[in-house]
Amino acid sequence: MSVTCRQGHVSETTDFCDECGVPIGGDPVPGALSGAEPDEVVEGPTQVCPVCGTPRAGRFCEEDGHDFVVQGGVASPPAAPAVGTGPGPTSGTGPWTVTVDADRRYYETVLAREGPDIAAVTFPHYYPRTELALAGAEVRIGRRRVNGSAPPPQIDLAGPPLDPGVSHLHAVLLPRPDDGGWSVLDPGSTNGTTINYGDDPIALDTVVPLHEGDRVHVGAFTTLLITRG
Numbered sequence: 001m002s003v004t005c006r007q008g009h010v011s012e013t014t015d016f017c018d019e020c021g022v023p024i025g026g027d028p029v030p031g032a033l034s035g036a037e038p039d040e041v042v043e044g045p046t047q048v049c050p051v052c053g054t055p056r057a058g059r060f061c062e063e064d065g066h067d068f069v070v071q072g073g074v075a076s077p078p079a080a081p082a083v084g085t086g087p088g089p090t091s092g093t094g095p096w097t098v099t100v101d102a103d104r105r106y107y108e109t110v111l112a113r114e115g116p117d118i119a120a121v122t123f124p125h126y127y128p129r130t131e132l133a134l135a136g137a138e139v140r141i142g143r144r145r146v147n148g149s150a151p152p153p154q155i156d157l158a159g160p161p162l163d164p165g166v167s168h169l170h171a172v173l174l175p176r177p178d179d180g181g182w183s184v185l186d187p188g189s190t191n192g193t194t195i196n197y198g199d200d201p202i203a204l205d206t207v208v209p210l211h212e213g214d215r216v217h218v219g220a221f222t223t224l225l226i227t228r229g
Contacts, residue, residue: 094229165219
């Protein structure tokens with residue numbers, strides 16, 4: 001038996017969507033796919049995170065970032081991302097990479113949007129620009145906890161320098177099995193995730209496809225550039 005989630009995905013699981021992780025049933029989420037009517041709404045039993053015991057509220061555990069969908073909900077330790085070793089093949093045909101850097105243009109849009117209070121967050125004089133290959137079932141973006149058993153995210157923005165606007169689990173990059181591309185999902189960050197200097201954050205718990213050259217913005221000054229070799 002399959003059902004259609006409130007974002008229009010056909011799911012084989014009847015409690016949470018096996019595509020995007022939102023609970024089956026409930027009101028539509030902003031940015032959801034239009035024109036889809038649920039075949040059936042089933043209220044499933046409450047799930048808890050096998051790592052920390054927190055009740056499930058979406059695809060990812062709000063406490064430690066455990067993914068309830070990937071690998072059947074079994075906690076998977078983050079794989080060490082490969083570091084880019086140089087230019088890839090002809091543009092548009094090689095592996096996908098993400099470049100993490102401090103972005104003054106994005107920082108200035110945050111200043112304009114948030115007002116004078118954000119001015120206490122200064123743009124860093126030095127930021128170690130990092131390039132990583134995108135691989136695996138998911139790539140988590142956030143900052144590790146100083147104390148705690150939760151594994152650190154693959155893209156750890158704990159610094160130095162620290163971007164204070166980044167949540168412990170801020171966003172997740174997910175591969176698209178249909179075309180080999182990548183998407184981004186914000187599981188519930190405090191300050192939101194934007195794309196390409198947009199003013200409006202993406203909807204929470206919504207898988208948003210990315211294209212080559214897209215910029216994903218998190219925190220107060222951090223931008224992740226998605227490219228293909």
